[in-house]
Amino acid sequence: MNRLSALFISFLAVAPYVSAHGFLGQISVDGTPYRGNLPGKNQGSSPIRMVSDISPVKGTGNPDITCGLSAQPAALTVPANPGSNITFQWEGGQDGGSDWPHNVGPLMTYMASCGSTDCSNFNASGAKWFKVAQSGQKPGGSTWYQADIMQGDSYSVTLDQNLAPGGYLIRNEIISLQLATSQGGAEFYPACAQLNIGGSGNGQPQSTVSFPGAYSDTDPGIFTPNVYNPGFVYQFPGPALSNLQAVSFDTTPAVSIDANFASGVAAPSAAPSTAAAQSSAPAAAPSSAAPAPAPTSSAAAAPASSAAPVSGSSTASASSAKGSCRVRAKANATNPDRRRHFSRATRRTSH
Ligand SMILES: [Cu+2]
Numbered sequence: 001m002n003r004l005s006a007l008f009i010s011f012l013a014v015a016p017y018v019s020a021h022g023f024l025g026q027i028s029v030d031g032t033p034y035r036g037n038l039p040g041k042n043q044g045s046s047p048i049r050m051v052s053d054i055s056p057v058k059g060t061g062n063p064d065i066t067c068g069l070s071a072q073p074a075a076l077t078v079p080a081n082p083g084s085n086i087t088f089q090w091e092g093g094q095d096g097g098s099d100w101p102h103n104v105g106p107l108m109t110y111m112a113s114c115g116s117t118d119c120s121n122f123n124a125s126g127a128k129w130f131k132v133a134q135s136g137q138k139p140g141g142s143t144w145y146q147a148d149i150m151q152g153d154s155y156s157v158t159l160d161q162n163l164a165p166g167g168y169l170i171r172n173e174i175i176s177l178q179l180a181t182s183q184g185g186a187e188f189y190p191a192c193a194q195l196n197i198g199g200s201g202n203g204q205p206q207s208t209v210s211f212p213g214a215y216s217d218t219d220p221g222i223f224t225p226n227v228y229n230p231g232f233v234y235q236f237p238g239p240a241l242s243n244l245q246a247v248s249f250d251t252t253p254a255v256s257i258d259a260n261f262a263s264g265v266a267a268p269s270a271a272p273s274t275a276a277a278q279s280s281a282p283a284a285a286p287s288s289a290a291p292a293p294a295p296t297s298s299a300a301a302a303p304a305s306s307a308a309p310v311s312g313s314s315t316a317s318a319s320s321a322k323g324s325c326r327v328r329a330k331a332n333a334t335n336p337d338r339r340r341h342f343s344r345a346t347r348r349t350s351h
Pocket residue numbers: 019020021022056101102176187
């Protein structure tokens with residue numbers, strides 16, 4: 001009985017720390033932003049596969065470890081190229097608006113070919129993944145790159161120069177280890193986006209892994225009883241970096257989450273300058289009238305992705321108005337309209 005009540009008390013002691021989680025809010029391809037849906041909402045067309053909730057995936061054998069909780073195929077597959085820069089902006093909270101809440105654990109990025117299937121119809125459970133980036137502890141080992149994400153930073157990878165053309169899923173994953181001092185405590189936040197790689201590369205991955213399958217609950221990078229000990233050296237789970245690993249990868253300055261959702265309507269339109277206004281019009285688009293993310297309905301949305309310039313053009317004006325990632329990040333500092341990122345003071349208290 002003593003032991004039981006001791007357990008109960010320690011549970012109570014831990015309980016107040018639950019609840020701060022998050023999701024992938026936006027990706028950018030060479031500076032063109034594509035917004036993601038809030039978890040469980042169908043707000044508009046996106047290349048990011050929508051998850052059902054901000055909570056983590058628990059357990060390496062969980063089928064949701066592939067692309068996140070109940071991830072659904074996305075309507076858009078957006079253009080990119082070998083050597084493109086892909087930027088991931090994570091958010092905290094069910095409705096976004098705060099920064100990523102965790103700071104201990106790695107970020108890893110994988111890619112997988114959609115083969116001959118349009119990525120909007122591709123079943124990720126059969127994907128053959130290769131690892132293109134991984135960022136764990138910073139030099140010196142006392143802080144993690146994930147701590148930069150908690151500060152609001154984005155994460156960027158520059159794709160291999162010889163990637164073969166075609167559809168790919170790109171899977172950016174954060175593992176948060178604050179509870180991984182117990183086996184099964186690691187929190188997995190995988191997120192997948194759909195890219196159409198152009199160009200004429202011929203690179204093929206030398207080896208691939210599956211999710212679930214690539215990790216085990218007892219991997220030294222997943223069950224980390226010593227993670228808070230001085231001198232702890234992190235060991236990444238999963239495969240080594242692929243022969244098609246990213247040219248470079250790092251945390252990068254914050255990108256404001258303000259892209260319009262692509263209309264999903266084939267209206268490459270005579271007047272590109274009005275595209276942004278059109279896509280911000282409420283609910284006029286068939287895609288928002290029929291947001292349904294089930295594989296069958298994403299087939300209906302497929303024409304939108306083959307009309308890739310649509311999403312490109314509807315966001316291009318916003319993007320060009322703000323310039324490149326680097327320029328935009330600087331602008332953010334003085335941009336009062338950075339509405340989905342709260343002040344640091346607010347964020348700190350949210351966790
Ligand atoms: Cu969390």
